[in-house]
Amino acid sequence: MSPTRRQRARLGFQLPMALGLTVIWILLWGHFGLLEVVGGFLVATVVLRVFPLPPVQFDGTIRPLPFVKLVAQFVYDLVTASIQVVRIALTFGKQPMNAIIKVPLHARSDLYLTFTAELSSLVPGGLLLEVSREESTLYLHVIGVRSEADVDAARARVLRQERRLMEAIASKDELAAYRARAQGSLA
Amino acid sequence: MTVVVWICAAMLGVAALLTLLRMALGPTTLNRTVAMDTFVAILVAGLGVGAAYTRSTTSIPIIVVLSLVGFVGSVSVARFVGREGKGGTLEGESS
Amino acid sequence: MTWSAFSDVASAVCLLAGSFLALTAAIGLVRFPDLFTRMHAATKPQVLGLLLILGGVAFRVRDAGDLGMLAIVAIFQLLTAPVSAHMVGRAAYRTTTVRQDLLLTDELADPDTR
Structure with missing residues (x-):
């Protein structure tokens, strides 16, 4: 550079x-x-x-409609997450099962990694434990997991969060690169 | 409004006592940190209820300061504990 | 229904909901079995509860300057709660023994995924 x-x-x-x-x-x-x-x-x-900050590359644009979608979904997620924790806290008897999951993200940028991590910490089942910057991978602690299907659902939720974020603020090139990588990992 | 405020105050008071219980039980420094964080948040909530009831705004700067101090506190404790490493002296019994 | 009556009712609802969430956060903090689950209780309902309380205050005060301060508290709360939760969670995972009996899977402990 x-x-x-x-x-x-x-x-x-x-x-x-x-x-x-x-x-x-x-x-x-x-x-x-x-x-x-x-x-x-x-x-x-x-x-x-x-206190100078390390330079952060951000050349994205804010797209209004996906941005509103991101915020609305975030508020909805925050409310459902709180209700879920309230329900677990007030249910007597059985203790919740949990899981620590690994979520490999597709975006390759510190900024988007940080934003996705911040957003997922507040959505249902999300407590960030470890971030691997080299591999863009998040490790999250998820509460109230009953089966492997729930683990996959939690992982898919974080990835959807990332997709909404990229659609809302990433630049055209970054979005295209991200989509290509996401397609590649699905196949 | 008065009834609502009393109900809120009761709920927040019980909540504060419960977090104090967790702070006393521990068992690790980090557990106490989390409890302290929640306690500060409940304190802020209490000040907020008071401000809403009296419509006086003198406590709002205190709310600002408290919400920042809570953050700095828990982050520095977390860093401090993180440096001790496994089997450090700070742990006490494992949770 | 006048605006002032409406804002009082909205404020009361926000304050009650916020206090209830703070109470459940505290119940979760005492009842949950390990640090990570306790942190779930300490982050999510607590953040939403605080936001609701701030909303309740905002319905009762009229001054623009005070609304600005409340907005700042809300923004800081949303920014800092995940950060401090992450710091505490990471320190906890690194220093304490994780109770594996509460975990369905632990993909961080798996050596080949690290």
């Missing part, structure tokens, strides 16, 4: 990052004014200078 490209990737990510931090600063003060905007931007710049 040439240093210029690396630097550009870093700069491209720094500005939205600084703006995001400024927004958080304004929200923390709970008041919108010139002082908050300028002060927040200064603090954000200093923070990003002192």
Whole structure:
């Protein structure tokens, strides 16, 4: 990787990052004014200078419709996951069976790996134990598993989560590459 | 609204006692960390119920700070324990 | 039904549901047999419960600045809960003996899948 490209990737990510931090600063003060905007931007710049983040490549686009689908499905999953845990917690007598499953993902990017991991931690049956960055593989702990079929269902759910995420924010090239890999693993 | 708030307070109080029980029982540092995390969340919930009841917003900054402190706390404990390795001194009996 | 009455009812429903979820999270924390299942209880109902409580507060306060702060807490909660759960889970898997009798399969322990 040439240093210029690396630097550009870093700069491209720094500005939205600084703006995001400024927004958080304004929200923390709970008041919108010139002082908050300028002060927040200064603090954000200093923070990003002192603690620089490793460059993250993101050249995807947000597609509105799949993005709404991703968020809606996430909210639905969060609610069903909570209901499932509530049911297990309030059922007397038998203890839940669990499993630790391995889910090889198809996307090859730290960013998408992170997002998928974050999202799957809150959906039914998901507690991230270990991530293998080289192989893009997640290891999850799943609660309330009764049979091998449930294990496969949990795995399929994480993969569907990944597909929704890629459809929502990945760039065209990344999506095509991802689809090719997903097709290959199915065959 | 008052009845609702009392019911909420009762549920949150029982929940806080239960997490304290788990914190006392342990058996490992990580179990206590998880319990502490939940306890902070219940504290935040309690402050939230109070803020909703009185419509006063003075406790909202405290909610912000607590929700951040809980996160930093559990992550640093997890890192600390993770470095001890298998059979470290922190474990006590196995869960 | 006026807007203020409606928002009070919505707030009450959110607060009750959120408190109930916090209570079940605590019950799960005490009842579940091992650390991983306890963490399931401590992450999912707890996050949703907190979000509901914040929603309940948002229905009662009107000031835009306070709504912003509540939004920040909600966003932080959604971002940090999975991260801290992952950190604790990883430390737990590496340091403690996992109770295999509660597991149907353990694909992480399998040497050839690692």
